[in-house]
Structure formats: structure tokens, C-alpha cells
Amino acid sequence: MTTLSPNDFVRTNTTVATTPLLPEIRLHLATEVTPLWEATEETLRESNVPPPYWAFAWPGGQAVARLVLDRPDLVAGKSVLDFAAGTGLVGIAAMKAGAARVQSCDIDRFALAAIAVNAELNGVEVKAVSADLVGRDLPGIDVVLAGDVCYEKPMAERVTAWLRGVAATGTLVLLGDPGRAYVPTTGIERVGRYTVPTSLELEDRETRDTTIWRLLPE
Template sequence: MNNLSPPDFVRDNTTLTTAPLLPEITLHLATEVTPLWMATEETLAEKNLPPPYWAFAWPGGQAVARLLLDRPDLVAGKSVLDFAAGTGIVGIAAMKAGAARVQACEIDRFALAAIRLNAEANGVEVKPVSVDLIGRDLPGIDIVLAGDVCYEKPMAEKVTAWLRRIAATGTLVLLGDPGRAYVPTSGLEKVATYTVPTSLELEDRETRETVIWRLLAE
């Protein structure tokens, strides 16, 4: 059994590199899916674990991050929540774009370690938050950013309902969606579209048209 701490595990099983759409941001990323998954199972001495989502720059997150670097006015001087942050790429982009502060929400301890390491690699401060925030109010948050959260029906419905309630308070909510099955079909306002190169290990095509939507209150 491998007893590496989460930060050591992330360092040992990833490579510092960049995502296709974000040459400005360096991340600890996996170069292959299966070896990392197997290593994760060995470390936890468990089976049937979910894939290590934190080790890949998913197209929804890449697109949101690209938007922030292209349009820093969206986050400059604001308090930002990067929800289901994964690698932390969106939160890192927000800080690079001039956000006052960024919190990155994740419930996977490996993801939390990756966020810390990735923020450090980019010379920015992103605060990892390990609390499940779904259903909670978000006082003091100006903008919520979520990349690629509509890939499973129960989660998509739960998250969307919660974020619509957050949007109703005046908070800007942006979703990055690469055409997942459970993105809402109404109550959306298109902000931008990016073509994101993808890996055939993770997706069923080599690029995904990814839309950043503003989620509207009911």
C-alpha cells in the first residue's frame, strides 16, 4: 500500500504542464487516465473509486478560465467562488485576472491538495474550501464559477436549483458547458463560446464546443 500524503501523491502522479486553451497557467496534470486511477485505488486501499477528476483540465473549466483571462473585468476586484474546482484552473485564472479573493470548493482531499499546489505553481493565492456548499447561502460572494458540472442528472438538477437561488440574490453565476446531457434547457444567457481541444481518453471527440452560460434566476 502506498502511504503518500495527498500533496506527495499529486506530485508523484502528475506532470507540471499546461492545458491547451490556457498556456498562461501551469497545472499538475495526469498524462494518462488508467495508471493514475490505479494508483489512487492503491493509495486508498479501496476499489470502485470515481475517476480522479482533479488531475484533468476538463473543457468546461478551461473555457471559463479562458473567458476570465480574456475579460478580466468580470472578476477584477471581486470575491469569487470556484465551485467543484477540480484542478483549481478557474480560480487561478480569476486571481490572474485581478479578483480580490478566490475560494475553490471541493470535497475530494486529493483535489484540495492539487488546488494548493497548482495555485502555488502560478504564484497566486486560492483558498481551498472542503465544505459541501450546495444548498447554502453565499454571503459576500460576488461571482460563482462552475465548469462542467452537468454530466450527471441528479447532481446537475441539484446544483442548478441551488445556483439559480444564488443568482436571484444578485450574484453572477457562470457555467462552462461542453455539451453535457443535463445542462438546463432554459434560463440561460450565452456569454461566450470556445473550441476546446480534448483527449480521446476522456471525451468522445478531439474538440468540444464549450459554451459559457450565465445562469438566470427562475
């Protein structure tokens, strides 16, 4: 049995498509969660692998990507970190909007492959970074974009505390929030809002009103 490389696995198990909110960006996307999850487990020959978050354009990420395309001044000429990047959608949008450089960070090796494959598909250069950056300083980063990181309480609290510290250094930190339970309720400033069409495979409704917040230092 030939084992596919992560890049080939992404290409084989997804379909190139766009989303209604972002017709200018093409991505390798899955149409169903379970078959892809099972294929991932079979490829790795282990169970309990992370869900294939990298194969779906989540509403928080879509909204942040739409914002930077609509307002390129936010990222133009700047060094950008796309945090918990998944498909790499947000970083790709930042490059299309004129960012000087983009690093897209994720800890899932299939996400790293998806970032590389999707960046190539869109003709932009994005550096895929495999690291848990939470708690680290981010020297040289002007803008942090986070598509959807407040869906679990422990992660939301850990990430938010870290990003507030990053914001205190003068870095612009933007969070995409499709109405998650653990998004901060204070120390945030709204910079945009979009209604994002979604799939019932991922969400409990067909659209998500998604707000992009600027995270303020405490």
C-alpha cells in the same frame, strides 16, 4: 511502505503541463486515467474511490478560465467561488484576472491537494475549501464559476436549482458547458464560446465546442 501526503501524491503522479487554450497557466496533470485511478486506490488501500477528475483540465473549466482571463472585468476586485474546482484551474485564472479573493471548493481530498499545489505553481493564493456547499447560502460571494457540472442528471438538477437561488441574490453565476446532456435549456444567457482541444482519454472527440452560460434567476 511510506504513505505519500495528498500534496506529494499529486506531484508524484502528474506532470506539469499547459493546455493549448491556456498557455499562461501551468497545472499538475495526468496523461492517462486508469494508472492514476489505480494508484489512488492503492494509496488509499480501498476500492471504489472516485475517478481522479482533479488531474485533468476538463473542457468546461478550460472555457470558463479562458473567459475570465479574456474578460477580467467579470471577476476583478471581486470575491469568487470556483465550484467543483478539480484542478483549481478556474480559481487560478480568476486570481490572475484580478479577483480580490478566490475560494475553490471540492469534496475530493486529492482535488484539494491539487488546488493547493497548482495555485503555488502559478504564484497565486487560492483558498481550498472542503465542503458540499449545495443548498447553502453564499454570503460575500460576488461570482460563482462552475466549469462542468451538468454531466449527470441528478447532480445537474440539484446544482442548477441551488445556483439559480444564488443568482437571485445578485451573484453572477457562470457555467461552462461542453455540450452536456443536462445543461438547462431555459433561463440562461450566453456570454462566451470557445473550441477546446480535448483528449480522447476524457471525451469522445478531439475538440469540444464549449459555451459559457450566465445562469439567470427564475
